Amino acid sequence: MTTAAVREAREEARVRLPGAWGLGLRRGALEIKMFFRQRDHVVFTFAFPVVLLFLFASIFSDDVEGAGIKASQLYVPAMMAAGIMSTSFQSLGISIAVERDEKVLRRLRGTPMPPAAYFLGKIWLILVTGLMETALLLLVGTTLYDVELPSDAGRWFTFAWVFVLGLTACALLGIAISSVPESSKSASSVVVLPFLVLQFISGVYISIGTIPDWMLDVGALFPLKWMCQGLRGVFLPDSAQVLEQAGGWEFGRVALVLGAWCVGGLLLCLLTFRWKHRRDG
Secondary structure (H helix, E strand, C coil), X not given: CCHHHHHHHHHHHHHHCCCHHHHHHHHHHXXXXXXXXXXXXXXXXXXXXXXXXXXXXXXXXXXXXXXXXXXXXXXXXXXXXXXXHHHHHHHHHHHHHHHHHCCHHHHHHCCCCCHHHHHHHHHHHHHHHHHHXXXXXXXXXXXXXXXXXXXCHHHHHHHHHHHHHHHHHHHHHHHHHCCCCCCHHHHHHHHHHHHHHHHHHCCCCCCHHHCCHHHHHHHCCCHHHHHHHHHXXXXXXXXXXXXXXXXXXXXXXXXXXXXXXXXXXXXXXXXXXXXXXXXXX
């Protein structure tokens, strides 16, 4: 075979190779398949926020004075926001740290697969699991706790952008924090602790009105508080606005903060993400 023929064969093979988008879809299908093969992990992932919702909504079920809602209804959008952050920030922060420690990332980096395909695969995974968990919590909320679905397209549009921006911001933060743990054994502690603290100071477990202002100000620096507020604005009546720190849904500020975290999270990923541990050279 002549040199020209060899070069032509290589060019044809290069043309036939799928791009990052196609490989990302395949990688996403693989990630989703591996996720659902771990039945105990699947059950825990989807059951945990539902169980917490049932517990808190059962304990705190009285009417909220001046808001036109029951206390149990406050927990539905809050747990939806926490569920979105759990399937993105917590899931990616731990799983990527484990894959780095087990040298899965190093092996993937040594293949012809574009790096973007790996991250696209993760995005498809958290999109599917995030939608499923949100739908499950919404089903429980509308069935058991009298949460009403929005009747106008505007609120559904608000739900869509809060979900997308919140999921994106939390996913990018999860990728960034995955570089912090020194090993897979410490990944859960490093990732879960800040997530747990944020849930308490962002209005997930405790009503906004009972949290000290300085804690609310700290929580306002991160996406979870704004995701909770945005989703409350979608699924609760306008009379419940009086419960917010600023006395309103502040959709514009919600979009601004979540959008800023998408940009900031991307910058953090670019600055901190590593395919291998520093100790590996």
